[in-house]
Amino acid sequence: MWADGVPNLVIGLREGLEIGLVVSILLAAVRKAAPGRSTAPIWLGVLAAALLSLGFGAVLAFSRAELTLTAQAVFGGLLSLAAVGLVTWMIFWMRRTARGLSAELREQVGQALSVGTGALALTAFLAVAREGLETALFLWTTVQASGDTVAPLVGAAIGLAVALLLCWLIVRSSVRLNLGAFFSRTAVLLVVIAAGVLAYGLGELQTAGIIPGRNWLAFDLSTVLSTDSWWVSLISGITNLSPRMTVLQVATYLAYAAIVLYALLRRPSAEHSTVDKAEPVARKPLPRWVYVGAAVGVPVLAVGAFALLTSSSEASTNQQVTVTATGCASDWTGTAAGRSTITVLNKSGHGGEIYLIRSTDGAVIGEIEGLGPGTKRSITVDLTPGQYAWRCLVPGELDQVSPAASVNGGSGQAAVPAVVPVSEKDLQGPTESYTAYVADKLTALATQTDQLRARLAAGDLDGAKAAWLTAQLTWQRIGAAYGSFEDLGNAIAGLPQGLPEGTADPGFTGLHRVEFGLWHGQGAAELTPIAAKLHEDVLALQQKLPTIKTDVKDLPLRAHEILEDSLRRGLMGLSDQGAGAAYAETAADVEATNAVLDRLADLLTARRPDLLPKARAQLSELAESLQGRTNSAPLADRQRVQSRLGAALETLSAIPTLLEVRAA
The missing domain is CATH 1.20.1250 (Growth Hormone; Chain: A;)
Known part of the structure; x- marks a missing residue:
């Protein structure tokens, strides 16, 4: 631009x-x-x-x-x-x-x-x-x-x-x-x-x-x-x-x-400056060529x-490989172990994704995304001795792996963390399992929203508050972060921010609308139709769920996004409409994140054995710090929650990259 x-x-x-x-x-x-x-x-x-x-x-x-x-x-x-x-x-x-x-x-x-x-x-x-x-x-x-x-x-x-x-x-x-x-x-x-x-x-x-x-x-x-x-x-x-x-x-x-x-x-304030004059000193001029x-x-x-x-303290080997419409890095001959800067030139006529892979298992060492036609880009990698090749994915033209070449010699560098590619097929099973998990939660939510409607219809506001919290936490356990389920998701758990009339806008419906009414003195008669509409929307989503086409690439993102959304909307107070349930909702988000990790466990363990235990431990510490506490907890407790949530997000942020679908 x-x-x-x-x-x-x-x-x-x-x-x-x-x-x-x-x-x-x-x-x-x-x-x-x-x-x-x-x-x-x-x-x-x-x-x-x-x-x-x-x-x-x-x-x-x-x-x-x-x-x-x-x-x-x-x-x-x-x-x-x-x-x-x-x-x-x-x-x-x-x-x-x-x-x-x-x-x-x-x-x-x-x-x-x-x-x-x-x-x-x-x-x-x-x-x-x-x-x-x-x-x-x-x-x-x-x-x-x-x-x-x-x-x-x-x-x-x-x-x-x-x-x-x-x-x-x-x-x-x-x-x-x-x-x-x-x-x-x-x-x-x-x-x-x-x-x-x-x-x-x-x-x-x-x-x-x-x-x-x-x-x-x-x-x-x-x-x-x-x-x-x-x-x-x-x-x-x-x-x-x-x-x-x-x-x-x-x-x-x-x-x-x-x-x-x-x-x-x-x-600006007035400033005065004086310049000291130096006495001229005559010197013999040097020849013009000197100047x-x-x-x-x-x-x-x-x-x-x-x-x-x-420059880097380590010696760097420079090499260039070429991608054409018919060949992938056919000029790749290997390099010396250690740090290497390799330039990839794209002569194929189309943009594509280029990967440096380990020949033994196809693990990705380095990648160049979106390499445009007629352009070149360099990557710098530390390679240990072994066999390496290039994979070139040029849509409509090329999907090819170059001949393997040897990397020889000693290297003082630690082995490069390689990432075994994930395909859409690898994520299909975990995604289907997570969809079944969501279906079970929606079944429970349908029952709970009906109970909420019944409490309001009976004029039991205290009972309605308890029923609302149960339903809200079930919704959080679904892990519906960042606008999941589109219009029905907004109807069930939308917020008033951005609506023309705010909390009075007719488009403000669902769980948070009921929350606002219950904690702002609105009567049962006013809230009963809203709760009934909420129940209808949950039933509609329950019926529509089997037809929703879920992108399998979204599941690794959800491992990080659920708690990120909790931090962005929950703990920052954007979603609270009076109940002060942000800590309880965050604890439910921890459960949802663990449910996602359960489905991704095998893929994560095969690629980073240390990541899942670390994430589990941090989520456990976060859940413990949330237990029995509210937004009005002492400052030290709130700081502990924020610190542990930040640490967990830092660990979880590696999952979307680790399980990114790099090849079909």
């Missing part, structure tokens, strides 16, 4: 204009102070700064590609924080020094002219390199945050081109631009962009496990919004916000934006040194 290019267009325009103005001031100062003096040293300094900045950006890109996924997340997260710090400093530095920038640079040029050509080139280099390195780092982080490459780079190129054109027109006096207003207004947009990059960086560090709270979601709109829609892409592209964000990301985004915008928009060589050589050496420092 081209909206991903908007942040980099703003950055390129603003930073390019700053760089262009600095160069223009330097050139004008030389011509005014020494009319006959060559401006070549200025351009040499600019060239050196440009080479250094471009090299710095390239090293960032290639260094990240050499890292493991966790290390990539840490790398991207830390550099995002650094970029936000730099751009924040740059915004306030420009506001503070913009008025005196020309005078300051002219003073430096005057001193450099008196010293010699080298000092003049160094002045230009330092002035431009500061902006260039800043720009390279911030452009790189926005590219990482957007997840795209082409649109952000095109946006940056357009911004830089427009900035250079404006500078040229300003120098020729063809355009008059209110630079103060320009920098002030773009600074506001830059703060919004930086806040998004800050949230992205924290999310990366949470993904890597450096910062806790990865599963503490502030919101998850991915289930109700189409992330491919143009307006979602536009907002995400400009602000770097995503439909799914953690509490820490949202809190930090709002805090950073509020604090920085307040500091930026308030009236040219230094301008080109020093940045290259600096970039090379940075590359060596950021």
